[in-house]
Amino acid sequence: MSTTVLTSTIPTSGVVPLKLAPSSSRTSPDMTATTLGSLYPRAAEAVLHRDFALAHSIIASAFAILHPPTSHFNLPDQLDGQRCKWDILRIILETTVFSAPPTSSDPEAMPAPLRANMMLSAASLIATLYTRSQRLFTPSSSNQKPSVAYLPARMVVALDNASLKIDCPEAASHMTEDWLGKRVEVEHIYRDSEGYEAVVELYSLHVLPRMEGWDQAREFLVHEQELSPKARQRINESLDALQEEANELRRRFHSPRRPPVASPTPSPPPKSRSPSPSPSSSSTSSIDTTSTRTVVPNTPRAKQLSHSLTPMSSISPSPSSILPPPAVTSIPNGTPVSSSPISLPNGSSVRATPLPRAPRADPIPSTLSSSVSLRIPHILAMLQAYIRPYLTGSKVTFVIVLFVFPFLSLLFRLRRGRSRTNLAGSTATVANNKAVDDVRRRLRNREAGRNVLSVVWNEIYRSVADAVRMGGSGLV
Structure with a gap:
């Protein structure tokens, strides 16, 4: 007794006819699976390279031999995986053509079914794909209508992703809720815990948030009972992170854009110092800080002092050397400054030049900050300032x-x-003109x-x- 095997030949015209070849060791489902397995890489490559005509031809040839299951008693059958692969590839092809149609100048180059899908709305296209998938997975022996209960979890995920791709989250929400309510009717669908977790994660993190249903997603996770505590916690944390990111983007989008305001560079605040137990703790030396940068007033005297400073960052006091108490001197603004020499470990000494410093409790004087921001006045401002006193009161x-x-x-x-x-030149005679010229010459x-x-x-x-x-x- 001999059996036959389906083999495929793909001509260059894009039409994929199938012919039978004799074989004696495999059953009919095995032959179908072998043929479909040999066609799938070519179809996937055609979809990837946007060769829509060839991809549609191969997919149509595959579904010519791929039928719904015959009975619901032996589910899932041997071709269940092939149904999922080819139906997902067909969904990807049709949603890609719908969302990004080709730019070909010849509209007849596109297959007629794909051109018909391009004329539909997004919701109508998803409804068509949803109904077709139900017919593909519902057993043909049952007398019931196509049911979503027979859809595998990965098919629900594929349909939801297709809905989100063409911006139709309402259809994805409807399909997911319908599947969650009817999946218990089919045993092998109900026992697929990993697929159920994938559907719930997609529904909670992508479908409902796309519809601004953040609270609805949290409420769904609270009442859901089949997820493990670890998976539920992970989904909740991801949901919180997504909502925080969405709120941050919304705040950036709606925040008013203020023009940049040019302001003078603020002077750094005085560094905080630890109190010293010595009686002269109110007087500070210019080397008490660990930084070599010092705030200096913008005056000629201060510039001379700043140029005469010596960096002290390389000095590390030895515990064995004891520094004498600094001698305190006073400067014109009343701030005591230390000018005592500092002994280095090699025996040499360095004298720090005293700098004028503001008192600790008092803020930076306003005259100092204003003197930094002064600019050369404009000539018009000088004239206004000079004339203004003469325009007041009795002046x-x-x-x-x-x-x-x-x-x-x-x-x-x-x-x-x-x-x-002008009057004399227009009315005078020749004799008068001579006299006028004489008068003008004398004048x-x-x-x-x-x-x-x-x-x-x-x-x-x-x-x-x-x-x-x-x-x-x-x-x-």
């Missing part, structure tokens, strides 16, 4: 009399002279001997005299 009249009136008088005289010159010679200063002084004198005369007559 306004003085400015008007001294500056405004002379300027207006000079301006009016110039304009009147121009108007007279020009007379004005040439007078400098600008005398003209301005005469105008000022005339204006002041007019103002005094008007004030005496009561006009001002």
Whole structure:
């Protein structure tokens, strides 16, 4: 008695016909599994390289020999794994075409079923995939309708991921809740604890948070009874971390963007010092700190002092050497400063130059901080500061009399002279023009001997005299 085995040949045209070859050692499920196993790598490679026509052809050829289980008594059967692999690959192909369609200029190059899926909405596409998967895994011998209870857990995970990929979390939530309620009807589905944990984790950490159902996810984990305590704690911790990250991103997105404000560089605060038991604890030396950086006022005297400092970070006092009490001197601001020499281990001594320091309890003086931020004033600011005292109170009249009136008088005289010159030039005869030229020549010679200063002084004198005369007559 001989049996037959299905073998496949894949031509270059993309159509994958299947033909039978004789064999004598394998049963029909084994033949189907062998054929499907040889086709799967080629189909997966076609999906990976976005050769959608070839991938669809291979998948269609595979499902031509891959049928639903015949009875629910021997579940899962030998082809259950093949059904999961090929159905997941088909879901990946169709959701990829839906979310990222090819840019081919020939629409007829795409297979008709894939073009039809592209015309559907996201919810309709997921509903179609969901119903088709139920028909594939529901036994054909039962008289019931296709049921989600026969779906393996990894198929639910694949359908949920497809829903999230095309931004349809509501469909994923509906499928997961339907499966969780009916999985107890099929024994081998109910006993798959690892698959159940994967579905619950995806539902709690990705499906519900995508719908802003953080509280609903926590409530579900509280009432859930099949997870182990360790798995439940892990999912809860992951949920808290995801919510904290989402809240942080939301705060960054909604926080108002403030423009950067340019501010002067703040001076470092004075270092904290431990109290000394000696009577002169209020006076501190410039080498009491372990850092060589010292805050120095921005004055010429302070710059000279800062250049004369010697770094003391390399000095490490020996326990055997006893330093004498420092001699305290006072500086003009009243702050005591130590200037005693320090003995080094090799016998030499170093004298630290005293620096002016502010008292500990008092903050940095405002005059010091303001002197650092001073800049060279603009010429306009200098003019405003110079003129401002003359524009207050009774000095306004003085400015008007001294500056405004002379300027207006000079301006009016110039304009009147121009108007007279234009009128004379337009109406005079030839004889008068000669006389006018003589007069202009004499006036020009007379004005040439007078400098600008005398003209301005005469105008000022005339204006002041007019103002005094008007004030005496009561006009001002």
